[in-house]
Amino acid sequence: MAIVTPGKRPGERIERSRVFGKKFARSKKHGYASLMLTSLVDMFTIIVIFLLMNFSANGEVLYMSKDIKLPNAYHGAQLERAPVISVSPDAVTYDGRQVAATDDLQKGDLLNVPELEDALREERRRYETIHANDPDHPFRGLVNVQADRKIPFKVIKRVMFACNQSGFGNINFAALAKTPEAAARKVAMK
Amino acid sequence: MAGSAPQPHTKGGKKPLDAEINLVPFIDLLSCCISFLLITAVWTQIAGLQISSSGGPPDPQQKQEQTIDVKLLLTEKGYQLAMAGGTVEIPKIKGADGTPGFDRKTLADKLKTLKASLPEQSAITVQPEDAVAYDDLVNTVDTCLGEQLRNVTVAPLN
Numbered sequence: 001m002a003i004v005t006p007g008k009r010p011g012e013r014i015e016r017s018r019v020f021g022k023k024f025a026r027s028k029k030h031g032y033a034s035l036m037l038t039s040l041v042d043m044f045t046i047i048v049i050f051l052l053m054n055f056s057a058n059g060e061v062l063y064m065s066k067d068i069k070l071p072n073a074y075h076g077a078q079l080e081r082a083p084v085i086s087v088s089p090d091a092v093t094y095d096g097r098q099v100a101a102t103d104d105l106q107k108g109d110l111l112n113v114p115e116l117e118d119a120l121r122e123e124r125r126r127y128e129t130i131h132a133n134d135p136d137h138p139f140r141g142l143v144n145v146q147a148d149r150k151i152p153f154k155v156i157k158r159v160m161f162a163c164n165q166s167g168f169g170n171i172n173f174a175a176l177a178k179t180p181e182a183a184a185r186k187v188a189m190k
Numbered sequence: 191m192a193g194s195a196p197q198p199h200t201k202g203g204k205k206p207l208d209a210e211i212n213l214v215p216f217i218d219l220l221s222c223c224i225s226f227l228l229i230t231a232v233w234t235q236i237a238g239l240q241i242s243s244s245g246g247p248p249d250p251q252q253k254q255e256q257t258i259d260v261k262l263l264l265t266e267k268g269y270q271l272a273m274a275g276g277t278v279e280i281p282k283i284k285g286a287d288g289t290p291g292f293d294r295k296t297l298a299d300k301l302k303t304l305k306a307s308l309p310e311q312s313a314i315t316v317q318p319e320d321a322v323a324y325d326d327l328v329n330t331v332d333t334c335l336g337e338q339l340r341n342v343t344v345a346p347l348n
Contacts, residue, residue, distance in 0.1 A: 037213050037217065041216065041220070044217065048223045051224065054231060055227060056235075062236055071329060075239075075335040076238055079238035150325065151323065152320060153264075153320055153321070160243045160344065171344075172241075173238065173324075174238060175328050178237075
Protein backbone atom coordinates (compact mmCIF):
# COMPACT_ATOMS: atom_id res chain seq x y z
CA MET A 1 0.00 0.00 0.00
CA ALA A 2 1.21 3.45 -0.83
CA ILE A 3 2.34 5.78 1.91
CA VAL A 4 -0.03 8.73 2.21
CA THR A 5 -0.04 11.93 4.23
CA PRO A 6 -1.82 11.51 7.57
CA GLY A 7 -5.25 13.07 7.76
CA LYS A 8 -8.84 12.47 6.93
CA ARG A 9 -9.31 10.33 3.85
CA PRO A 10 -12.90 9.98 2.70
CA GLY A 11 -14.00 7.24 0.45
CA GLU A 12 -13.64 7.63 -3.29
CA ARG A 13 -17.34 8.22 -3.82
CA ILE A 14 -17.63 10.89 -1.15
CA GLU A 15 -14.56 12.62 -2.44
CA ARG A 16 -16.11 12.91 -5.86
CA SER A 17 -19.45 14.14 -4.43
CA ARG A 18 -20.25 17.77 -5.16
CA VAL A 19 -21.96 18.25 -1.80
CA PHE A 20 -19.63 16.45 0.59
CA GLY A 21 -16.48 16.53 -1.48
CA LYS A 22 -15.77 20.20 -0.56
CA LYS A 23 -15.51 19.26 3.07
CA PHE A 24 -12.44 17.21 2.40
CA ALA A 25 -10.93 19.34 -0.30
CA ARG A 26 -7.34 20.14 0.62
CA SER A 27 -6.26 23.74 0.44
CA LYS A 28 -2.81 24.62 -0.79
CA LYS A 29 -1.48 25.80 2.54
CA HIS A 30 2.17 26.61 2.91
CA GLY A 31 4.04 23.88 4.78
CA TYR A 32 6.26 26.20 6.82
CA ALA A 33 4.95 28.43 9.61
CA SER A 34 7.01 31.51 10.37
CA LEU A 35 7.74 32.11 14.05
CA MET A 36 7.87 35.55 15.62
CA LEU A 37 11.24 35.37 17.32
CA THR A 38 11.60 38.99 18.37
CA SER A 39 9.67 38.60 21.62
CA LEU A 40 11.60 35.40 22.41
CA VAL A 41 14.93 37.18 21.92
CA ASP A 42 13.70 40.08 24.10
CA MET A 43 12.76 37.70 26.88
CA PHE A 44 16.08 35.86 26.66
CA THR A 45 17.99 39.14 26.81
CA ILE A 46 16.09 40.26 29.92
CA ILE A 47 16.74 36.91 31.64
CA VAL A 48 20.47 37.05 30.79
CA ILE A 49 20.75 40.61 32.14
CA PHE A 50 18.92 39.65 35.35
CA LEU A 51 21.14 36.59 35.90
CA LEU A 52 24.29 38.57 35.16
CA MET A 53 23.28 41.18 37.75
CA ASN A 54 22.93 38.42 40.35
CA PHE A 55 26.11 36.63 39.31
CA SER A 56 28.63 36.01 42.06
CA ALA A 57 32.15 35.01 41.10
CA ASN A 58 32.83 33.64 44.59
CA GLY A 59 30.37 30.79 44.31
CA GLU A 60 29.05 28.91 47.30
CA VAL A 61 31.25 29.37 50.37
CA LEU A 62 28.99 27.57 52.83
CA TYR A 63 27.16 24.28 52.77
CA MET A 64 23.56 25.37 53.10
CA SER A 65 21.58 22.93 55.16
CA LYS A 66 17.85 22.61 55.78
CA ASP A 67 18.46 22.30 59.53
CA ILE A 68 20.32 25.58 59.81
CA LYS A 69 18.37 28.81 59.67
CA LEU A 70 20.86 31.65 59.62
CA PRO A 71 20.16 35.00 61.32
CA ASN A 72 20.10 38.23 59.31
CA ALA A 73 22.91 40.78 59.25
CA TYR A 74 22.89 44.24 57.73
CA HIS A 75 26.53 45.22 58.13
CA GLY A 76 28.35 42.02 57.22
CA ALA A 77 31.27 41.78 54.84
CA GLN A 78 31.67 39.30 52.04
CA LEU A 79 32.50 35.85 53.32
CA GLU A 80 35.93 34.54 52.38
CA ARG A 81 36.78 30.97 51.55
CA ALA A 82 37.87 29.20 54.75
CA PRO A 83 37.15 26.01 56.67
CA VAL A 84 33.48 25.84 57.65
CA ILE A 85 32.12 24.70 60.99
CA SER A 86 28.36 24.15 60.92
CA VAL A 87 26.30 23.91 64.08
CA SER A 88 22.81 22.52 63.56
CA PRO A 89 20.39 21.52 66.36
CA ASP A 90 21.61 17.92 65.90
CA ALA A 91 25.29 17.95 65.07
CA VAL A 92 28.47 19.97 64.76
CA THR A 93 30.12 19.35 61.42
CA TYR A 94 33.47 20.38 60.06
CA ASP A 95 33.55 20.70 56.26
CA GLY A 96 30.54 18.41 56.07
CA ARG A 97 31.91 15.75 58.43
CA GLN A 98 30.27 15.30 61.85
CA VAL A 99 32.67 15.91 64.71
CA ALA A 100 30.32 16.14 67.68
CA ALA A 101 26.68 16.02 68.68
CA THR A 102 25.18 19.37 69.66
CA ASP A 103 23.42 17.87 72.68
CA ASP A 104 26.75 16.63 74.02
CA LEU A 105 28.23 20.12 73.79
CA GLN A 106 25.40 21.54 75.86
CA LYS A 107 26.22 19.24 78.74
CA GLY A 108 29.00 19.65 81.23
CA ASP A 109 31.40 22.47 82.00
CA LEU A 110 34.29 21.35 79.84
CA LEU A 111 35.22 23.66 76.99
CA ASN A 112 37.30 21.49 74.70
CA VAL A 113 35.97 19.57 71.69
CA PRO A 114 38.83 17.14 70.90
CA GLU A 115 37.60 15.88 67.51
CA LEU A 116 37.03 19.39 66.21
CA GLU A 117 40.40 20.54 67.51
CA ASP A 118 42.13 17.60 65.79
CA ALA A 119 40.40 18.37 62.50
CA LEU A 120 41.35 22.04 62.71
CA ARG A 121 44.96 21.25 63.63
CA GLU A 122 45.14 18.92 60.64
CA GLU A 123 43.76 21.69 58.44
CA ARG A 124 46.33 24.13 59.76
CA ARG A 125 49.17 21.64 59.20
CA ARG A 126 47.95 21.03 55.65
CA TYR A 127 47.73 24.76 54.89
CA GLU A 128 51.18 25.46 56.27
CA THR A 129 52.68 22.57 54.30
CA ILE A 130 51.09 23.75 51.07
CA HIS A 131 52.14 27.37 51.59
CA ALA A 132 55.53 26.66 53.16
CA ASN A 133 57.38 28.54 50.41
CA ASP A 134 54.69 31.10 49.80
CA PRO A 135 55.19 34.22 51.95
CA ASP A 136 52.25 35.93 50.24
CA HIS A 137 49.79 33.55 51.87
CA PRO A 138 50.63 33.27 55.56
CA PHE A 139 48.31 31.36 57.85
CA ARG A 140 45.64 33.82 59.03
CA GLY A 141 43.59 31.48 61.18
CA LEU A 142 40.36 32.27 59.37
CA VAL A 143 37.37 30.02 59.98
CA ASN A 144 33.67 30.37 59.10
CA VAL A 145 31.10 29.38 61.70
CA GLN A 146 27.50 28.93 60.65
CA ALA A 147 24.95 28.05 63.26
CA ASP A 148 21.21 27.83 63.59
CA ARG A 149 19.49 30.89 65.09
CA LYS A 150 18.45 29.08 68.24
CA ILE A 151 21.77 27.48 69.12
CA PRO A 152 22.78 28.69 72.60
CA PHE A 153 26.07 30.49 73.13
CA LYS A 154 27.28 27.64 75.28
CA VAL A 155 27.75 25.53 72.15
CA ILE A 156 29.23 28.42 70.15
CA LYS A 157 31.60 29.10 73.04
CA ARG A 158 32.98 25.58 72.88
CA VAL A 159 33.36 25.78 69.11
CA MET A 160 35.20 29.08 69.49
CA PHE A 161 37.41 27.60 72.18
CA ALA A 162 38.31 24.71 69.86
CA CYS A 163 39.14 27.19 67.12
CA ASN A 164 41.35 29.17 69.47
CA GLN A 165 43.16 26.09 70.69
CA SER A 166 43.94 25.17 67.08
CA GLY A 167 45.17 28.63 66.13
CA PHE A 168 42.05 29.78 64.29
CA GLY A 169 41.49 33.12 66.01
CA ASN A 170 39.77 34.98 63.16
CA ILE A 171 36.22 33.73 63.28
CA ASN A 172 33.55 34.75 60.81
CA PHE A 173 29.96 34.34 61.93
CA ALA A 174 27.83 33.54 58.91
CA ALA A 175 24.53 35.33 58.43
CA LEU A 176 22.14 36.12 55.63
CA ALA A 177 23.15 39.38 54.04
CA LYS A 178 20.41 41.98 54.14
CA THR A 179 20.55 45.59 53.07
CA PRO A 180 19.53 48.45 55.41
CA GLU A 181 16.92 49.39 52.80
CA ALA A 182 15.32 45.97 53.26
CA ALA A 183 15.15 46.59 57.01
CA ALA A 184 13.53 49.97 56.49
CA ARG A 185 11.01 48.39 54.13
CA LYS A 186 10.19 45.71 56.72
CA VAL A 187 9.59 48.36 59.39
CA ALA A 188 7.37 50.32 57.01
CA MET A 189 5.35 47.20 56.23
CA LYS A 190 4.70 46.67 59.93
CA MET B 191 13.67 31.71 7.77
CA ALA B 192 13.76 32.81 11.39
CA GLY B 193 13.94 36.51 11.84
CA SER B 194 13.62 37.30 8.19
CA ALA B 195 11.91 40.52 7.38
CA PRO B 196 9.35 40.72 4.62
CA GLN B 197 11.14 41.26 1.38
CA PRO B 198 9.38 43.46 -1.10
CA HIS B 199 10.10 42.39 -4.62
CA THR B 200 11.42 45.28 -6.54
CA LYS B 201 10.84 45.72 -10.15
CA GLY B 202 13.64 45.33 -12.60
CA GLY B 203 15.46 42.60 -10.67
CA LYS B 204 17.09 45.00 -8.19
CA LYS B 205 18.40 43.71 -4.86
CA PRO B 206 15.97 44.06 -1.94
CA LEU B 207 16.79 46.89 0.43
CA ASP B 208 15.76 45.13 3.66
CA ALA B 209 18.61 43.33 5.41
CA GLU B 210 18.04 39.89 6.84
CA ILE B 211 19.50 39.12 10.27
CA ASN B 212 19.95 35.50 11.15
CA LEU B 213 18.69 35.21 14.72
CA VAL B 214 19.30 31.50 15.23
CA PRO B 215 22.96 31.76 16.44
CA PHE B 216 21.96 34.67 18.67
CA ILE B 217 19.23 32.58 20.28
CA ASP B 218 21.67 29.70 20.69
CA LEU B 219 24.17 31.96 22.44
CA LEU B 220 21.51 33.37 24.75
CA SER B 221 20.25 29.90 25.60
CA CYS B 222 23.78 28.81 26.53
CA CYS B 223 24.27 31.94 28.65
CA ILE B 224 20.98 31.38 30.48
CA SER B 225 21.81 27.74 31.18
CA PHE B 226 25.29 28.60 32.48
CA LEU B 227 24.08 31.48 34.64
CA LEU B 228 21.19 29.46 36.07
CA ILE B 229 23.49 26.59 37.01
CA THR B 230 26.14 28.81 38.61
CA ALA B 231 23.72 31.25 40.26
CA VAL B 232 24.04 31.80 44.01
CA TRP B 233 20.61 32.63 45.30
CA THR B 234 21.42 33.23 48.96
CA GLN B 235 23.82 36.04 49.76
CA ILE B 236 25.85 35.16 52.84
CA ALA B 237 27.53 37.81 54.94
CA GLY B 238 30.37 37.29 57.36
CA LEU B 239 30.68 39.12 60.68
CA GLN B 240 34.34 38.98 61.58
CA ILE B 241 35.05 38.76 65.27
CA SER B 242 38.07 37.84 67.29
CA SER B 243 37.68 35.54 70.20
CA SER B 244 39.38 36.22 73.50
CA GLY B 245 42.65 34.36 73.76
CA GLY B 246 43.20 34.25 70.02
CA PRO B 247 46.29 35.56 68.25
CA PRO B 248 46.40 39.38 68.10
CA ASP B 249 45.72 41.01 64.77
CA PRO B 250 49.08 42.36 63.50
CA GLN B 251 47.38 45.26 61.72
CA GLN B 252 45.62 46.43 64.86
CA LYS B 253 47.02 49.75 65.98
CA GLN B 254 47.40 50.91 69.55
CA GLU B 255 44.76 53.56 69.86
CA GLN B 256 43.74 55.84 72.64
CA THR B 257 40.55 54.05 73.53
CA ILE B 258 38.73 52.78 76.56
CA ASP B 259 37.71 49.26 77.46
CA VAL B 260 34.07 48.82 76.48
CA LYS B 261 32.21 45.67 77.45
CA LEU B 262 28.74 44.70 76.35
CA LEU B 263 27.14 41.99 78.45
CA LEU B 264 24.19 39.98 77.16
CA THR B 265 22.23 38.65 80.11
CA GLU B 266 18.76 37.27 80.58
CA LYS B 267 17.63 40.75 81.69
CA GLY B 268 19.02 42.54 78.67
CA TYR B 269 22.12 44.45 77.67
CA GLN B 270 24.62 45.84 80.11
CA LEU B 271 27.07 48.32 78.60
CA ALA B 272 30.07 48.66 80.87
CA MET B 273 32.81 51.21 80.28
CA ALA B 274 35.18 53.39 82.22
CA GLY B 275 32.52 55.95 83.17
CA GLY B 276 30.02 53.44 84.53
CA THR B 277 27.44 50.91 83.49
CA VAL B 278 24.31 51.38 81.40
CA GLU B 279 21.46 48.87 81.67
CA ILE B 280 19.30 48.30 78.60
CA PRO B 281 16.46 45.96 79.64
CA LYS B 282 14.71 43.63 77.24
CA ILE B 283 11.57 44.84 75.51
CA LYS B 284 8.56 42.98 74.20
CA GLY B 285 8.87 42.16 70.54
CA ALA B 286 6.19 41.92 67.87
CA ASP B 287 5.36 38.36 68.92
CA GLY B 288 5.04 39.31 72.60
CA THR B 289 8.23 37.62 73.77
CA PRO B 290 10.90 39.77 75.41
CA GLY B 291 13.89 40.47 73.21
CA PHE B 292 17.04 42.55 73.28
CA ASP B 293 16.53 46.25 72.65
CA ARG B 294 18.91 46.76 69.77
CA LYS B 295 17.59 50.21 68.87
CA THR B 296 18.48 51.65 72.28
CA LEU B 297 21.83 49.87 72.13
CA ALA B 298 22.52 51.46 68.75
CA ASP B 299 21.70 54.89 70.21
CA LYS B 300 24.04 54.33 73.17
CA LEU B 301 26.83 53.13 70.92
CA LYS B 302 26.29 56.12 68.65
CA THR B 303 26.70 58.43 71.63
CA LEU B 304 29.82 56.55 72.66
CA LYS B 305 31.26 56.78 69.16
CA ALA B 306 30.48 60.51 69.03
CA SER B 307 32.38 61.13 72.25
CA LEU B 308 35.24 58.78 71.35
CA PRO B 309 35.66 58.82 67.57
CA GLU B 310 38.84 56.72 67.81
CA GLN B 311 37.07 53.93 69.64
CA SER B 312 36.70 50.85 67.48
CA ALA B 313 37.04 48.00 69.97
CA ILE B 314 34.26 46.41 71.98
CA THR B 315 34.01 43.14 73.87
CA VAL B 316 30.71 41.29 73.64
CA GLN B 317 30.12 38.89 76.52
CA PRO B 318 26.98 36.75 76.23
CA GLU B 319 25.61 34.38 78.82
CA ASP B 320 25.50 30.69 77.94
CA ALA B 321 21.77 30.74 77.25
CA VAL B 322 21.92 33.59 74.72
CA ALA B 323 20.92 32.42 71.24
CA TYR B 324 23.19 32.69 68.22
CA ASP B 325 20.60 34.97 66.59
CA ASP B 326 20.87 37.52 69.42
CA LEU B 327 24.66 37.32 69.41
CA VAL B 328 24.87 37.92 65.65
CA ASN B 329 22.37 40.77 65.80
CA THR B 330 24.33 42.41 68.62
CA VAL B 331 27.63 42.09 66.74
CA ASP B 332 25.87 43.45 63.66
CA THR B 333 24.65 46.46 65.65
CA CYS B 334 28.19 47.11 66.91
CA LEU B 335 29.59 46.90 63.37
CA GLY B 336 26.86 49.23 62.20
CA GLU B 337 28.03 51.84 64.71
CA GLN B 338 31.59 51.64 63.36
CA LEU B 339 32.93 49.56 66.24
CA ARG B 340 34.89 47.32 63.92
CA ASN B 341 37.03 45.33 66.36
CA VAL B 342 34.48 43.11 68.04
CA THR B 343 35.76 40.52 70.46
CA VAL B 344 33.44 37.80 71.71
CA ALA B 345 34.26 36.34 75.11
CA PRO B 346 32.24 34.20 77.49
CA LEU B 347 30.71 35.97 80.45
CA ASN B 348 31.72 33.38 83.01
